[in-house]
Amino acid sequence: MTPKPIEACVRENLEAYFRDLGGEAPHSMHEMLIRLVEKPLLEVVMQHSEGNQSKAAEWLGINRNTLRRKLVEHKLI
Template sequence: MSTTPTPIDQCVRENLQAYFSDLEGEEPHSMHEMLIKLVEKPLLEVVMQKAQGNQSKAAEWLGINRNTLRRKLTEHQML
C-alpha cells in the first residue's frame, strides 16, 4: 500500500521550524541562499535523470535557458 507523499511546502516549513529550533536563539544568516542551494541541487538531479541527461529538454522543463542550466549544473558540480 503506497502512502501519499508530504507536500513539498509542508516539508520545507517543518524543516525550517526544526532549523530555528536547532539555532537555540541564535540569529540565522543567509537563509535564502542556503535554502535555494539545498532545494536546487536535488531538483536538478531529478530533472536531469528524468530528461536522461538531455540539457535542452531539462532546461525547457525547468523554464530556464540552457546556458543558465549549464551554469547551475557547474555550480553544483554536476557536470
C-alpha cells in the first residue's frame, strides 16, 4: 500500500474539520494547525537525530535556541 502524501492527509483532515463544524465559523485555524503539526514533527526529528538538538535544528532549518523553545512549549523536554 502506497502511503498518502502529507499534503493529501492534511487536506482530508481539514475537510473533515469543516464538516464537523456543521456550518459554524472556525477560529484561529492557523495557530491550531501549526500546533498540531509541529509537535509530531519535533518528536520524529528528535528521534531520528538521536536527541541531538544541533543536528535537529539544522535539519529543520531553525536556530537551536528556537528548537529548544519549541521543545519546551510542547513539553518534549
